[in-house]
Amino acid sequence: MKKIITVFLLVFALFQSGSLKAQDLLKGTDLSTVKVDYLSDAEIAKIKSQLQSNNTTIEQVEPMALAKGMSATEFAKLKVRLGSQFATGTTGVSNGDVYDEKKGEQNRKQEKIVNKKVKDTLNSLVFGSELFDNPDLNFEPNLKLATPVNYVLGPGDELQISVYGVQEYNASVPVTTEGKVSIQYVGQIPVSGMTIEAATQKIKSAIARVYSTVASGQSQVGISLSRIRTIKVTIIGSKQPGNYSISSLATVYNALFLGGGPGKNGSYRNIELLRNNKVYRKIDIYNFLVNGNQSDNVGLKDNDVIRIPAYSQRVTLEGEVKRPGIFEMKSGETFKDLLAFASGFNEFAYTASVNVLQKTSKDLKVKDIKFSEFGSYKPLAGDVFRVSKILNRFENRIRIEGAVFRPNIYSFYEGMRISDLIQQADGLKEDAYTKRATIVRTKADLTTEAAHVNLEKVLSGDAEANISLQKEDIITVYSVLDFKEDYKITIDGEIKIPGEYEFHENLTLKDLLLQAGGLTGSASKRIEVARMIKSDEINATNSSKVQLFNLEYTEVNNEEVRNFVLEPFDVVNVRRMAVYEKPEMVTVSGAVNYTGKYVLASKKEKIYDVIQRAGGLSSIANVDGVKIKRPIQAKQIEAIENVNLNLGKKDSIQNKLAKKLKEDLKYATIPVDWRKIVKDPTDKTNVTLFPGDEIEVSVYNESVKVTGSVLLTSEIPYNKGKGFNYYLESVGGTDAKGWKNKAYIIYPNGKAAVSSSFFFIRSYPKVLPGSQIVVPEKPETRKMSTGEWVSIGSVITSLALLIVTSFK
Structure with missing residues (x-):
């Protein structure tokens, strides 16, 4: 009930006029005139303190503030200003608790202690050194925890004292060097050397004598530790000895961590905490490392000394x-x-005994510690204990492998016999060879010997055959399948799945045909079986290597094939029908009456026959433009690749030729002289067609195309009677790189012709309509250097002198 009354009083205090003092806000009832912009930082801080004291948020009082007439805009401004106060900590508690807006919690202040870790490489093997070398470990006290009730106050600490309720007071009060805290209107109160609990009671009593509402219970007093003092401790014998300023909440482990832990020869088990020149406690870090016991991790006081003596003995x-x-x-x-x-x-240790290397006053000696002495042997300084591995051997192993149901390693026991081991392995398999099994036995000198046993007698109860076993014996039971030769049968020809197949006894030819997927549609009724000849004697009169069987297979009568029993390594060939060829086609395109694909009616069908089937040449056809485009076959490319031109390994001519056939030239062009064929169909130019050929009849073109190394690539109208030079001149002649003497012409039917010369008279091929004249580039030539000309001149001079000399 008291808390509700306090909230209502707080609402009145929040929403008074901006010109009122902070202590007058409690009397306000009309909030319509409140201007948040006119409120001072002190008044905003007062409102924030009241909210904190009553554990109330600004959102909780929003409905009541709006009901009292405060505008939503002014309330939003108030929330913004209160938020900035929470974030910056510019209130009267700026020297005490700091509110972290992101985390929503208060942080107690403490001077930052920085310590740079130094890795101890010399002492890295000493057990416990990693505790102080790891920079990720930290024994710093948690300042966010509640203050311990037995915390002793001293100069440098700071208390946050708050009075809330009817009367209010809020201040951060430091403990002075004289050990006192000074509270306004109350006076100075000595607290040094007192616990926080005792000091709280003393301060509350002093405040109650001044603030009457505290004594009556109308106001409450809150006291907390807002700043932790630092204390001075001295560390001796650490890796980084010296004086350290640390938190008054710090412990021994915190100080040891700052000092880097014990030094090179420092003890980890007899560390002394000196207080008032007396040994206050002895610290054994192994209690923490081994058992997690932190009973030695006691708190420190000002001017404590941590002394790390040298170790007494290490092993x-x-x-x-x-x-x-x-x-x-x-x-x-x-x-x-x-x-x-x-x-x-x-898990790999040999635990029966441990070897120890001891140091005497003169030399070294070795001692073995038995397992029974582990609890009584007391290590000496400098002892080196070596724990070895167990031996890679078995004391009771025995193995059975081969034709048993569970081949494995089993445990051996004295008196174990071969029948016992077979029973453990769930007996012999059906394919086990019972006449003989082998036992490989390891002798005392680790060499091996072989023994044999008749399993058939063992299983029949023969006690003499059922021999005793020894540890490390390896029993091998053979399978009859191990002695069987792996026979194969081959089938090829017009069969769906040709290849090698497993041989089985009584396998017939019919069975093999079915296993290979049956015959193809092109298979004939003739089947040939080749069988190897086996004989212990050589017959000089018979040179045959195989015996051949020719069988006939029909759907109606196949008894011969069904009853023919195959033998190992037989080779079966299913022959192809004499006449079984699928229809193959050629393509006719261009200026014919009926273009399209045509089936070759015979193996010797010629171009004239197919064009006639296509309706003959159309009215726009170029009679001189009939040609055949024949695809280049893979075997032709393979033939070129297999020819050795003796050009050397680095020469690329042959490779370029093969590449050109594969990638650039998809077909070869066969020129056709249609005029001769029409006059005489038996003329040699009436070539026989191949499957895949394409007959192309070009449309009559009244122009001549000139390309290559000419000034202007163009098509010139055909002028009857004009020659080669006329068309070259019509395009401006050749350019600087043009090689006119090597110019050639390509006729509409694909035939090519080149220029020729006779007694310095050059003649050029005849030009026809639709032709193409091509002028190639001159090959690049390298001019000889001056030195090369000089060399040639020297050689000629030498030859001339030699000739003159020989005629003298």
């Missing part, structure tokens, strides 16, 4: 343990304790 544990390393031992501890520090043996 080394190597080999098959879970945590090998260097360990510090206390007086009275045994090897069993050392083993616990190392987390025990690993």
